[in-house]
Amino acid sequence: MICSKADSRSAEKAAACLREGGIAILPTDTVYGFSAIVDLRDSSRHFKADEIIRSIKGRSEDKPFIQLLARPEDIFLYTDDVIPSSLLAKWPGPLTIIVRLKESAPLLQHGATVAFRCPGDVWLRTVLAACNAPLYSTSVNRSGKNVLSRIADIRAEFESEVQLIVDDGDKEGALPSTIVSVQDGKISVLRQGAVTI
Numbered sequence: 122m123i124c125s126k127a128d129s130r131s132a133e134k135a136a137a138c139l140r141e142g143g144i145a146i147l148p149t150d151t152v153y154g155f156s157a158i159v160d161l162r163d164s165s166r167h168f169k170a171d172e173i174i175r176s177i178k179g180r181s182e183d184k185p186f187i188q189l190l191a192r193p194e195d196i197f198l199y200t201d202d203v204i205p206s207s208l209l210a211k212w213p214g215p216l217t218i219i220v221r222l223k224e225s226a227p228l229l230q231h232g233a234t235v236a237f238r239c240p241g242d243v244w245l246r247t248v249l250a251a252c253n254a255p256l257y258s259t260s261v262n263r264s265g266k267n268v269l270s271r272i273a274d275i276r277a278e279f280e281s282e283v284q285l286i287v288d289d290g291d292k293e294g295a296l297p298s299t300i301v302s303v304q305d306g307k308i309s310v311l312r313q314g315a316v317t318i
Contacts, residue, residue, distance in 0.1 A: 123276070126289040132244055136251035138285040142168035144177065146261055146275060147248070148289035149189075150241035151215045151297050151315055152268055153275060154258040155283070159188055160229040161254055167229065171257055177282050179264030186257040187217050187298070188228075190239045191249035199226040199235060203306045208318075212239040213246065215298040215315035228255075238298055260297070270295065 122138075124131050126148060138145050139158045147156045155177065157170030171186060190196060193212040196204065200220040208218060217238040222230060238258070240246060249256055260268040261275055269275045270293045272286075280286060299314035310318050 122285050123280070124285060124287050126244060126287050131287055132247045132251065135248045135285060135287055139248070139252050139256065140166070142166065142170065143284035144170060144173055144282075145285040145287065146279060146283055147245065147258075147287050148242070148292065149245055149258060150213075152270060152292055152295050153261045153272075153289075155261055156189070156256045156258050158252055159255040159257055161227045162229055163227055164254070166254075174257060174259060177279065178259070178262070184259075185236060186259045187236045187238050188255040189245070189249055189258050190237055190255055191246050193239045195239070195255075196220065196237050199223065199228060199237070202303055204303055205306060205308060208301065208303070208308065211316055214239070214241040215296070216318075217298045217300040219300065219302040219311070221304075234302075236300065268297075 124134050135145055135147060144157050146153055155174045157174060160167045193209055199222055201223045202220040217236050219234050219236045221233055222235050262268045271291045272288050296315040299316040299318055300312040301318055302309045302311055
């Protein structure tokens with residue numbers, strides 16, 4: 122299904138698709154991304170959507186996915202790391218922060234660290250809030266291929282493999298998020314993107 126972001130019910134349609142375990146291609150404040158709801162320990166919704174996205178992108182896809190949050194303060198549901206206020210001041214926005222996962226975090230997740238982002242796009246944060254869980258987000262491309270930015274190319278390549286595409290026009294030239302790692306309060310820039318650190 123294709124839906125225009127300009128449709129007054131587009132956020133509601135996207136959230137409904139995701140809550141049912143669907144895979145959607147959503148516009149973000151950077152590039153388009155494959156999105157799906159993240160499995161939580163205290164939920165009956167165990168969709169294993171990350172495995173489905175990896176299958177769509179290609180078998181060599183093994184990078185961990187960014188997880189999107191509805192509110193900046195939500196990161197402390199998942200980590201006890203001290204995050205410098207200078208970083209949190211850049212949220213909402215195109216900044217990804219990698220932190221250590223605390224043992225009590227409600228994520229059904231393997232691995233000691235997770236990359237979180239609170240996106241600058243108000244529409245996307247509305248979708249996130251309606252899902253009441255983080256969303257996976259990863260670039261729209263086959264593994265090892267260029268990221269797709271034109272909506273016509275995205276539809277041609279992936280329309281038959283996802284449940285929803287939200288059309289926000291072409292995003293050619295859009296920068297990805299900046300990625301930083303936080304350990305013991307120290308910031309390491311892993312990828313310089315749309316936000317300067």
